[in-house]
Amino acid sequence: MKISAFLNFFLEILKILSDKIIIIDALEKTIQLKIVYYGPALSGKTTSIKQLFNHFGKQDELCSIESTVRRTLFFDYGIISFQNEDWLLKLNIYSCTGQDFYIVTRPITLKGVDGIIFVADSQTSALDRDLVSWNELKTYFKENFEKFPLVIAFNKQDLPRKFSSEIFLKRIDYKTYKNKDIKYTIAVNGENILSSFEDILRLIFINMKVKSELFPAIQTK
Numbered sequence: 751m752k753i754s755a756f757l758n759f760f761l762e763i764l765k766i767l768s769d770k771i772i773i774i775d776a777l778e779k780t781i782q783l784k785i786v787y788y789g790p791a792l793s794g795k796t797t798s799i800k801q802l803f804n805h806f807g808k809q810d811e812l813c814s815i816e817s818t819v820r821r822t823l824f825f826d827y828g829i830i831s832f833q834n835e836d837w838l839l840k841l842n843i844y845s846c847t848g849q850d851f852y853i854v855t856r857p858i859t860l861k862g863v864d865g866i867i868f869v870a871d872s873q874t875s876a877l878d879r880d881l882v883s884w885n886e887l888k889t890y891f892k893e894n895f896e897k898f899p900l901v902i903a904f905n906k907q908d909l910p911r912k913f914s915s916e917i918f919l920k921r922i923d924y925k926t927y928k929n930k931d932i933k934y935t936i937a938v939n940g941e942n943i944l945s946s947f948e949d950i951l952r953l954i955f956i957n958m959k960v961k962s963e964l965f966p967a968i969q970t971k
């Protein structure tokens with residue numbers, strides 16, 4: 751999808767929601783969102799973010815704190831902004847490190863998150879690690895996780911030995927969740943990276959719309 755089509759998508763949403771949702775700073779005319787790529791070690795979180803920033807020509811603005819062997823130490827971080835004549839949409843994008851050695855950084859990175867892309871490694875050998883990572887993520891949310899906006903990206907679809915996504919979905923009892931979606935990605939060549947990103951934004955906005963309808967008194971700042 752071209753950037754213009756992508757932008758139009760947001761401008762449409764902004765038109766619908768700009769006077770309804772709570773994180774809008776009406777004075778500054780800015781909407782800020784935080785999106786985190788989460789998942790087990792080496793599942794492709796950093797690669798996915800890099801592809802996303804490449805797509806928008808922002809590769810120089812992505813800050814990755816990596817070890818000498820290119821593993822994420824704390825997180826990757828960057829901002830993608832969209833401006834129309836009235837509003838600035840600022841998307842703060844992070845990845846958590848998948849290495850357990852740095853586990854303390856994960857809940858910190860998740861603080862104030864609006865939506866998550868859970869990057870699962872689809873290799874058969876990684877299924878258990880995906881499940882452990884999912885269960886850990888759940889513990890950071892307590893009861894809100896069920897309805898929290900989240901896209902599961904089954905990454906590394908180019909590799910031959912993959913588990914069926916059905917197995918993973920059954921093990922996590924996917925059908926009990928709301929505001930969730932599923933994508934199949936190949937981060938190394940960018941396949942479905944943008945559509946996963948659009949999807950999480952869509953889920954975030956749906957979630958906010960619901961919230962604003964539920965709590966009309968606190969809609970605006």
Ligand SMILES: Nc1nc2c(ncn2[C@@H]2O[C@H](COP(=O)(O)OP(=O)(O)OP(=O)(O)O)[C@@H](O)[C@H]2O)c(=O)[nH]1
Nearest residue numbers: 791792793794795796797821822848906936937938
């Ligand atoms: N074949 C294949 N390899 C991938 C894909 N996505 C990522 N990789 C490779 O998997 C390895 C790990 O990718 P990263 O993006 O660094 O993974 P990560 O999830 O950020 O890893 P940590 O930050 O250490 O948790 C790298 O060698 C990538 O090139 C994919 O879709 N297909």
Ligand SMILES: [Mg+2]
Nearest residue numbers: 795796821822
């Ligand atoms: Mg990484």
